[in-house]
Amino acid sequence: MTALTIIADGLDDAVIAAVLRDRQRRVAQASDTAAHPTETLLAFDLGGIAHALPIGDVRAVAALPLVSRVPQTPGTLLGLVAWRGAVVNLFAPAAALGREATAAGAMIVLRHDAPRIALAVDRLLGVVTAGVDPAPPTLTRLVDTGGGDRLTRIDPAQLIDHLLPKRLQEG
Secondary structure, eight states: OOOOOOOOTTOOHHHHHHHHHHHHHHHHHHHHHHHSOEEEEEEEEETTEEEEEEGGGEEEEEEOOOOBOOTTOOTTEEEEEEETTEEEEEEOHHHHTTOOOOOOOEEEEEEEETTEEEEEESEEEEEEEEEOOOSOOOSEEEEEOSTTOEEEEEOHHHHHHHHSOGGGOOO
16 A cells, blocks of 8 residues: 655645645545435425425425315315416325424425326425435435434325325326
8 A cells, every 4th residue: 555645845744734634534525425325305394393305306396376276185185286387286295294284385396297296385494415214215204414403304205105096196
């Protein structure tokens, strides 16, 4: 094993030590990322609890538009909304997850085309990074976003299974 040579002409011990610490930090970060894969999540609030969806499953986010109620539908279906020239089914994930329903202020449109699905959420919190759990997928899972912050990660495929009858899941 050969060591890298540091040309230290004109540098004092403190500068050399700082360069070495910086290199060591970068190497440690690179190996930590490889050993612990992460994913990017869209965080949102449901009934005062932070939740998240994988960003790759999100088509768009928007303010909650006017909702057209549909009679005799399941309690999780709030109604239909017009979004970018398409009719989208607006669901209440809080009801499907057993959370307290509050006034929704935004919607998350999922990458699911037949039928189009949007989720009504209280508010959007932003984009976060969390570690990937190698365990089999479940509807919800508690994930750590670093710094002691945790949120509930929702698996979109499992959520759609809860929201829609199998015969309507063509997307």
